[in-house]
Amino acid sequence: MHPSHFAAVVLFALFASTVFAITQRETPRRMVRYGIYCFVLFVGSAIVLSWLMFLIAR
Amino acid sequence: MATTENKIATSGQPASQAFVYLPLIAGWLVPGAGHFLLRKWLRGTLISVSILAMFALGIAMQGKLYGSPHDILDLLCLVGDLCNGLLYAVTRLAGLGADQVQVTTADWGSRFIVVAGLLNVIAAVDAHNLRTGRKL
Numbered sequence: 089m090h091p092s093h094f095a096a097v098v099l100f101a102l103f104a105s106t107v108f109a110i111t112q113r114e115t116p117r118r119m120v121r122y123g124i125y126c127f128v129l130f131v132g133s134a135i136v137l138s139w140l141m142f143l144i145a146r
Numbered sequence: 147m148a149t150t151e152n153k154i155a156t157s158g159q160p161a162s163q164a165f166v167y168l169p170l171i172a173g174w175l176v177p178g179a180g181h182f183l184l185r186k187w188l189r190g191t192l193i194s195v196s197i198l199a200m201f202a203l204g205i206a207m208q209g210k211l212y213g214s215p216h217d218i219l220d221l222l223c224l225v226g227d228l229c230n231g232l233l234y235a236v237t238r239l240a241g242l243g244a245d246q247v248q249v250t251t252a253d254w255g256s257r258f259i260v261v262a263g264l265l266n267v268i269a270a271v272d273a274h275n276l277r278t279g280r281k282l
Binding site for chain 1: 189192193196197199200203206207208249251254257258261262265268269271272281282
């Protein structure tokens with residue numbers, strides 16, 4: 089199995105966010121919100137850092 | 147009557163205390179088992195699916211299963227792998243997982259396996275907190 093780097097980031101973010109949400113918050117509503125927050129932070133920071141590295145490498 | 151209740155309370159305390167760590171140990175050995183023991187079916191299923199999928203994807207990406215550490219980073223990764231509990235033991239006995247990272251995605255795979263272990267420990271501690279009443 090050879091997923092792209094972005095696919096790997098998305099899968100990583102999805103599973104890590106799910107466990108973070110369940111373990112770090114108490115009510116289902118807050119779990120969902122925190123899970124989405126973590127997912128966006130994981131994927132967003134990966135995209136921002138990728139662009140930064142791209143610009144530095146040029 | 148009061149004496150009988152006191153006896154039950156005092157005799158019941160050590161028995162309940164003895165099983166306080168059961169969700170923690172079960173959760174470490176099998177992902178999500180700690181939550182299942184506490185009848186948190188949805189949480190347990192989500193945790194179990196997430197960790198199992200992450201571990202399986204790591205193996206499918208030809209991720210490295212750390213065995214004998216050669217430096218401090220290898221040792222840390224081995225600790226992360228061991229946090230997977232029985233998953234690590236079964237996979238190692240079955241001869242799955244790469245000995246060396248040979249393709250780019252294998253590096254991702256190795257990280258997936260280590261992080262699955264770390265998430266498993268977080269989930270096991272969460273189950274322990276639910277058991278002790280520290281978390282609702």
